[in-house]
Amino acid sequence: MSWLLRRIYAASIGRSSIPIEVIFFDGSTYRNSSDPPELKIHYKSRWSQLNSIINHGWGLLESYISQAVDIEGDLKLLIKANAEAGPSLSEKIRQPHIPHLIIRFRNFWHELRFGNRKISRAVKNALHHYNRGNEIFWQYLDPSMTYTCAYWKKGTRSLADAQKNKLDHVCRKLMLQPGEKLIDVGGGWGALLFHACEKYGVIGTNVSPTIDQNQWLAKKAREKGLEDKISIQEKDFRQVTGTFDKYASLGVFEHAGKGQLRDWIRSMAGCLKEGGIGLLHFIAHDRPMDTEFFIRKHIFPGGYLPGLSETIDIMAEYGLEILDIENLRRHYSLTLDAWAKNFEQNWEALHRCNCDQFNERFCRTWKAYLNFCAECFRTDNAILRLYQITFSKGNTTTYPMDRGFLYQT
Structure with a gap:
């Protein structure tokens, strides 16, 4: 053998x-x-x-x-x-399916068992990752508890600064104004909403089925005196209610599932007012491809990395004009590097919190997840992308025609 x-x-x-x-x-x-x-x-x-x-x-x-x-x-x-x-980058791009037949079948079987077609299944899948207790995430995220790709502009020295950069980069793209209603679908622990409410004076709504995160967010909002500025809809993205001036979703479109991209974009368009601006931030491939089996089985069950091309096609069908697309692939490598370093440095503290839940198997799974993903965004033949799509509902007449406003100090 x-x-x-x-x-x-x-x-x-x-x-x-x-x-x-x-x-x-x-x-x-x-x-x-x-x-x-x-x-x-x-x-x-x-x-x-x-x-x-x-x-x-x-x-x-x-x-x-x-x-x-x-x-x-x-x-x-x-x-x-x-x-x-x-294989080279172009060779990998031309290969939409996992080449290993056994793994391809296991991936297909996973979709049958754990696909997000039903809301009840989608909620269970979300809770599998995010409802493990906040302790794990405190050990490797920055103090704002931002669990999405950071923005490492020139001169950035820490993960915390990079995450602040990202939050403000998003708010600038959305052109937030005081009193506007902002919806954040899958807002996690509320970092974007807190930043937008405190710095831009908006009224925020988080939509998420994850109980632990929602409880933490509500408690933090009370501590900050923002309980009248931030509300929570504890539900699936398909159950959003209300109409909003601005829309954001950071790192959650990947949880929609292979067959639910249209449902997501329909909901996105449906809750945004005419002329409203939105931003969709997500891990992607350039074209529709199979999603890595390890991530689906061990980290994000039911997940699917959308193709940029299929996403744009569906957005066009719902009258959403693409205003800007930015690729933050290299930024995500640095973010994952920082998370992996923090996780390994703080592993013993996490293990002491709950040695049965956070055991050696969990440690190895999370180390593989963070380290392998970091390198998969970095290699010369990497096919992973991190896109931010800025869009308007209907053709815009007011959004700036260049990017200068994003970088004004």
């Missing part, structure tokens, strides 16, 4: 510039370089080797999470090594 796995590694990382050593269960080894290894992969059972042979990288990852494989070194190097030996 080891000889077959050795051949798989030789084909996948043999040409990588990163020195890697693989130690098999029988004690034999494979090294792609004579230099001291920067990354070591240690198989602890025959089953873990078989899992890698059958499921390739996905099998290695699942064995790592289950502690049947140990990985020493920076996890990001594993993604970087595979990218160096993998």
